Amino acid sequence: MACKKKLLIYAHYYVPDTASTGQILKELAEGMLDTFDITVICVVPSYLGTIEDKYKTQKYYEEEINGVKVLRVRVPEFSKANKMSRIKNILGYFFGAMTATFKVGKQDYVLSVSQPPILGGLLGVWGKWVKKAKYIYQIQDFNPEQVMAVGYSKNKMIIKAMMFFDKFSCKHSDLVIIVGRDLVETLENRFPNGKAPKSTLINNWIDETEIYPLPQNHDKVLAFKKKYGLEGKFVIMYSGNIGLYYDLENLLKVIEKFKPGTRTADGREVIFAFVGAGSVLDKLVLYAKDHHMDNVVFIPYQPKEDLIYSLNAGDVHWCVNAKGIKGVSCPSKYYGLAAAGKPVLGVLEEGSEVRYLIEDTKGGFCSEPGDYDHVERHIRWFIEHAGSEEVVEMGQRGHKYLMEHLTRDKSVSKYAKEILGC
Numbered sequence: 001m002a003c004k005k006k007l008l009i010y011a012h013y014y015v016p017d018t019a020s021t022g023q024i025l026k027e028l029a030e031g032m033l034d035t036f037d038i039t040v041i042c043v044v045p046s047y048l049g050t051i052e053d054k055y056k057t058q059k060y061y062e063e064e065i066n067g068v069k070v071l072r073v074r075v076p077e078f079s080k081a082n083k084m085s086r087i088k089n090i091l092g093y094f095f096g097a098m099t100a101t102f103k104v105g106k107q108d109y110v111l112s113v114s115q116p117p118i119l120g121g122l123l124g125v126w127g128k129w130v131k132k133a134k135y136i137y138q139i140q141d142f143n144p145e146q147v148m149a150v151g152y153s154k155n156k157m158i159i160k161a162m163m164f165f166d167k168f169s170c171k172h173s174d175l176v177i178i179v180g181r182d183l184v185e186t187l188e189n190r191f192p193n194g195k196a197p198k199s200t201l202i203n204n205w206i207d208e209t210e211i212y213p214l215p216q217n218h219d220k221v222l223a224f225k226k227k228y229g230l231e232g233k234f235v236i237m238y239s240g241n242i243g244l245y246y247d248l249e250n251l252l253k254v255i256e257k258f259k260p261g262t263r264t265a266d267g268r269e270v271i272f273a274f275v276g277a278g279s280v281l282d283k284l285v286l287y288a289k290d291h292h293m294d295n296v297v298f299i300p301y302q303p304k305e306d307l308i309y310s311l312n313a314g315d316v317h318w319c320v321n322a323k324g325i326k327g328v329s330c331p332s333k334y335y336g337l338a339a340a341g342k343p344v345l346g347v348l349e350e351g352s353e354v355r356y357l358i359e360d361t362k363g364g365f366c367s368e369p370g371d372y373d374h375v376e377r378h379i380r381w382f383i384e385h386a387g388s389e390e391v392v393e394m395g396q397r398g399h400k401y402l403m404e405h406l407t408r409d410k411s412v413s414k415y416a417k418e419i420l421g422c
Helices: 020-031 083-103 119-131 145-150 156-171 181-190 219-227 248-255 281-290 304-313 333-339 353-361 372-384 389-405 408-421
Strands: 005-010 036-043 060-065 068-073 109-113 134-139 175-178 199-201 234-239 270-275 296-299 316-320 344-347 364-367
Touching: 005 020, 005 119, 020 036, 020 068, 020 408, 036 083, 060 083, 068 083, 083 119, 109 119, 119 134, 119 156, 134 408, 145 156, 156 181, 175 181, 175 408, 181 199, 181 353, 219 304, 234 304, 234 333, 234 372, 248 281, 248 316, 248 372, 281 296, 304 333, 316 333, 333 344, 333 353, 333 389, 344 353, 344 372, 353 364, 353 389, 364 372
Parallel strands: 005 036, 005 109, 036 068, 109 134, 134 175, 175 199, 234 270, 234 316, 270 296, 316 344, 344 364
Antiparallel strands: 060 068
């Protein structure tokens, strides 16, 4: 039997961290073990900022997870609200991963992700040079376009340098893998006159064996609802990173128009649930408290094995991006919502990948970011039609399309084929 080719993956986060890219890379790596001998270089578990004591004594930690070799880099703890501590943490990973590259032996292919911004791509170039390997750059988010879209930095020199380095990473790749139709346009706009590097579109996915529709009377769905005061309520849920790129502070002001005690057509009290953590969570909690928004609840991140129950506890789910994110980032949370068979309240720019998916399947309603009156009308529609077949069928259509086109096996087999062919 021929020896399998060796593939090195640079992943800022990897399981058990709850970052969506870390989860996707776990499923990708484990799904390609029949084709490749895979090593992942990532940080010690630290997505929420804290690090267990067992990961504080060495520079590197080796382990194996379900057949994937994992080399972890120790990094400093950080606070998501403190920009400088985050930068130190990210640089700790970047330089640690560069050194770790010398520890993993010969590699035939190197795959890196666009996280952390700019540095993820540069790590891939580094791995290509050190290992004399083919380099595949998977772009989940384009930067500095994302930084510019949300105003995270307005320093023109920094933005110009970021663009130079990320274009450098693209140019030195043997293949760029992009996760949305609108992101393809962004790559082509970076390199006009047909000079864009070789690229291919492969959608993100969800493991449909881990997330799927459950009946509302399922014991663990009921237990989740009881724990967080959602029993008997109509739950409009946001699940994921409560961060900068989602305009959640302004959406909370839209939610404020729906006073505590608002009831649906079928008599249920309306509750808005935010599940997760992130840099704007404290602001949202404070705003809701100051404005006596007793119909808003904040729920901690759920372990991956419990995500199926929390997603099924929502009647309708938000999938949102701030204005300017079209062509820059693709919210992978959509795939989990479709897998759970839930209708989607999209706040997404026209022409963005996930908006295409929602509108093509008639799996929910979409508004433009910033069009808060339109968002309010869609919330009212769901409240007025709660419990109807119309709402149920929305979720079913999204789930049907996902099962036919967006399963893990379909996307992972495309990755293996494209990597071997680059």
